[in-house]
Amino acid sequence: MSSIPTKTTVLVVGGGPAGSYAASVLARRQINVVVLEAAKFPRYHIGESLLASTNYFLKYIDAREKVLSHGFIRKPGGAFKLRKDFPAAYTNFVDHNTGNHALNVNCAEYDDILFRHAGEQGARIFDEHKVTQLNFSEQDPTHPVSAEWESKVNNAKGTIHFDYLIDAAGRQGLLSTKYHKDREYIKSLKNSAIWAYWKGSKLYGEGTERSGAPFIEELHDNTGWCWYIPINDNTISIGFVVHEEFVKEKRAGKTLVEFYMSQFDLLTDAPKYRAEGTMVPNKEGSGSPVYIASDYSYSAEDVGRLNYRLVGDSAAFIDPFFSSGVHLAFVGSLSAAISIISIIDGKADEESAAAFHNAELKVAFTRFFMVVMAGYKQMRGGLKADVLNDLDEKSFDRAFDIIRPVIQGTGDIGVDKSSTGNVELSEKEVRGTMDFIFRLFSHPPPGSKVAELEDGGIHGNVHDLDSDARARLKTFSQYVPHLMGHDGVMHILDAAQEKMRLSVNGPTATKLKPVGASA
Incomplete structure (x- = not known):
């Protein structure tokens, strides 16, 4: 492994899908980029279902065929049963365009492919290297200029200076949590997720053109929903998302496994698909086979200014109901990368480039x-x-x-x-x-x-949602x-540079509008 340099043009903190994607876009433009990732790759991660759009993002960095040939589960659409007296609604990804199919993935494998791909594109990638602190300019205390890091490999420590910073540190965040402290949680979506993996269960749509599609079903007490997703290691990911105000009551007097299993009693179809399947051991090698984690939705106010950009879960996280996580990570990472490229190319000034990234990310979110x-x-x-x-x-x-x-x-x-x-x-x-x-x-x-619900379920706080x-x-x-x-x-790069371009008659940049918006 090469040593971490003391200076780079762009430092990316985090090697998940957001950080790896941004690094690939930058490296393909021959921009010096370093990625520091705290975990050892491949590493376990939840979030197995992707959207149709992700294939097109991968094509942009020449990774589409590499990912499609890996053997992930083809996802032709998704089924959503939102009322127990209604049939499941199905959104078909491929009915109008066969290239629109998505994937259900083992995240450890998928994320590792993207991380290694960034390295193959020219980025210098380092896992097991954690950024512990940012240092800021003496002239401007809001302007980050370097990062302190520690290595889990050999206990080495160091400092790396950068011109631009992309914060892709994930849900734990960096800028928004440690420095800006501007992460705002969404009250009505303060949920918990509880999940496990099963073998020997049936697929939704098995034997039909819907085989491989995730199945989503609402809990009959109106407190949350269930996901049912087949992934490529021959397991089915089955989990529940429940608002935190109900978790304590539901879990009282139960072990974690008992709490998890009790939620199947609130479903109509998912238990039929689970059938005689068996729960598999914890994929991380130890602990309960049932996982539980907070699943709060949030967003940061400042997602890009000066010389920094926030992307992926560092910037915002939405409840996984429509599997938007990787899609939004790619949108933000692409806008972050091209806004930096446009500055380096002399096509935009710092203010317009940062405003462009803000608009792109916040509109998609x-x-x-x-x-x-x-x-x-x-x-x-x-x-x-x-x-x-x-x-x-x-x-x-x-x-x-x-x-x-x-x-x-x-x-x-x-x-x-x-x-x-x-x-x-x-x-x-x-x-x-x-x-x-x-x-x-x-x-x-x-x-x-x-x-007031007339069907006997727990009262849902619809007011908070509104x-x-x-x-x-x-x-x-x-x-x-x-x-x-x-x-x-x-097609964002050329269009974005046009939106952000400097006026030929002076230093004032044209006013920004997101790509696709009318002038």
Whole structure:
């Protein structure tokens, strides 16, 4: 292993999908980039289901075929049973474009492929090297200039100076948690996740064209939902997401395994698929076969300014309901990388480049946030809630067709239904999605703070969902017009540099608009 240099153009903290993707984009432009990752790769990580958009991001860094040939599970779509009296709605990733299939992955393998790929592109990658501290400029205490690191390999320590910093440190964060302290948690999505892995269980859609699709089912007491995801190590990931206010009560007097198993009693279909399967040992080699972790949703206010960018879970995390994690990591990492490239190329100034990254990341996050909140509003409302359906509709098929461009990630890459590259059609579809979603949160809910459920379930706090959704839109009102158009991130570099370019008549940069927004 080569030694860590004392100076680099870009330092990336974290070697997960966000950090590795940003490093690959930068290295392919012959920019000097170093990645410091605290863990030893490959390492276990939750988050096994990806979106259709991720293949297109991988193509941008020439990693698509490498990933597709690895043997991960082909994901043709996803099924969502949000009311026990309704059939599962299915979002088909490949009905209009066979190249739109996604993957269910063993994250240890998937993340390791991306990490090694960054190294093959020219980035200098180091796992088992933890960044312990950032140092800031004496002239400007908000301007990071170097990082202290420690090695788990040989207990070595050192300092690396950089021109630009990309914080991809994951959920523990770095800038937002240790220095800016501006991470804001979303009250209505303060959940816990509890999960385990099974062998010998059935696949949803087994023997049909839906085989490999994840299955999502709401808990009948309206406190959360279950995921059921087949992955490529011959296991099924089965987990539950439950709001923290109910976890203590549900877990009382039970072991962790008993608590986990008790949630299957609140489902209709998932237990049938689990059938005679058996739980496998902990994949990390020790401890309970059942995992539990906080699953809080949050976002940082400052995701990029001066010479730094926050990406992936360092910047924001949304509940995994629509499997948006890697998609949002790639969106933010690409915008971070190209904003830095544009400065180095002389196509943008620092202020416009940072503003571009802010808009790209926050628009993508807010779109997904709103559709996740809509899904939760439906689930927490119980049998009497007609949120995603009209009164005469007995399924959510129409709603899932409308929100397809967001939940498949295709609205952020400019790939339309017929895969023709017709930008206007993608714009129209994304506008239709956001019009539909905005109407669900345009007015305060009627009645009391806690919605009364007539089907005997635990009362769901629908009011908090509405309040959090409207607060998000108010806070990011400057970006709302751009939520309505597709982003076209697959072609982002040239377009982004055009948006950020310096005026030929002086140092003032043109005003920024996200790619895909009208001038």
